[in-house]
Amino acid sequence: MIKKRFPAIDYFRGFILVLLAAESAGVYSKLQDLFPHSFVVQQFFHASWEGLHFLDLFQPGFMMIAGSALYFSTYKRIDEGASYAELWPKVLKRSFLLLFFGIILICVHRGEMVFELWNVLCQLAFTTLITFALLRFSIPLQLAASLFLLLLSHSLYVFTDIPGYDQAYTPDKNFGSYIDMLFMGKLSSGHWIAMNAIPTAAHTIWGALIGRLIHRTSPPRTVLRTLIGLGLLGIIVGYGLDLAGLPIIKRTATLSFTVASAGWVTLMMALFYANWIHDDKPRFQLPAYLNSMGNNSIFIYLFFETLVPQWLTKTTYVFVGFAAKLSQIPSDWAQVINAFVALAIVIKVASFLDSKKIYWKL
Incomplete structure (x- = not known):
């Protein structure tokens, strides 16, 4: 419990x-x-286009920790007697408000009424719904769903052939830019893509699975070793994909970026977890x-x-x-x-x- x-x-x-x-x-x-x-x-x-800087990890970290928090808050309510069906209205309301405040935030920044979906809160509105829908299913199914989302996004970039938007790894000339023009009639001056919500949903799903790992696995040292192993695996696979020709690009949330950034964030989460490995008493007072x-x-x-x-x-x-x-x-x-x-x-x-x-x- x-x-x-x-x-x-x-x-x-x-x-x-x-x-x-x-x-x-x-x-x-x-x-x-x-x-x-x-x-x-x-x-x-942020890296100007290709590459991975420390700042590029902030948003994946935000998305992954949101997934972990969603896991704990959901199962806390279930332990108190709620059912998944009873929690859906609250999750839908939360996602709507995240989307609403995300758009409002962009309007404040622009100083005018605009409709843009590049804000992290707008992205989180989508990834929260996907993650919550998968929470009750097995770990293999959740991992399969996250992999499907990553491959779906990757395939749309690489295999679609829309004139003017058929260059997967070129700013403003890719499938994500086409979707932004289709739905918003504009492109981001920073080359950000709204459909990043699809691949970065994997971040929130993985964050929820980390919450599940922490909650249901013992002893704590096993959890810590698993987090470190998963983090290193993500880094190796992500940079390996980059070397294989799938560049790390945060602004379009490429397959290599999503996996590599998740690896780094998982290692950081492992560092914080290690501080409370003994009965919630921190080794170092933060x-x-x-x-x-x-x-x-x-x-x-x-x-x-x-x-x-x-x-x-x-x-x-x-x-x-x-x-x-x-x-x-x-x-x-x-x-x-x-x-x-x-x-x-x-x-x-x-x-x-x-x-x-x-x-x-x-």
Whole structure:
């Protein structure tokens, strides 16, 4: 029975959210202004097309941990007496709200009413439905379903022959771009693809299976070894496919990218799991704000994706910029300090809400 939250899930989700919040606060862009040729700083920007940077793992991590959380929340309710049929309305409502807020978020960023489906929340709306529909089935069937989705997406890119959209691995000239033009009448300036929801559904499915592994497998060391093994397998297969001619491209969620990124994320999840391998008592005390961020994930995500870049960083710079002038701190460094101040405020908001037990759930 699932009687309580598993801390590694919330802490890992909080870790991903802090990294995403830092991007919204401008931490990475301001550091790039200071260190434009730094290899480390470049890892916090998406690969321009082919390749895999650290930032490219944030969205897969978000999708996979959402799958794990879905597994635990579903079986907690089932343990309390609910049936799958009774949970479907809640899941449908959650997916609708994820889609709704995803579109609203894009409108806020654009400053006008638009219809675009490239946001991670829009993607998660689809992958949540697919994952929940598969939860009650066997592990082999769920794995087969995830493989089918990956091969379906890959086949549509490689084997369709639509004039102008028949170049599988070329920006804006692939099948995904054709679908975007068909349904939205536009292409993403960053070459993102809406139908990435199909292959990345595998991330959410695999995340749910990891939740199942953690819940139903013992002893914990077996779970840890399995996570490490699966992570290494994903990395080897993903990069092997890349070497075989199926390039790693996040913007179209290619087969090699989906598998390789899942491998890296699984290794990171293994690291967090290892910290709670003994009776939920952590070996290393991680910052409590990670747990606070994870406990209120959707609200915090919407908060830092809207108010932070649109208002907060501008407001804080009124004071940070003034203090920097008095202290004769160069403007570039003042911008970096301001970004970290904005990030600290996001963390403080999450910690305050958690301390007051104020949670916003979809």
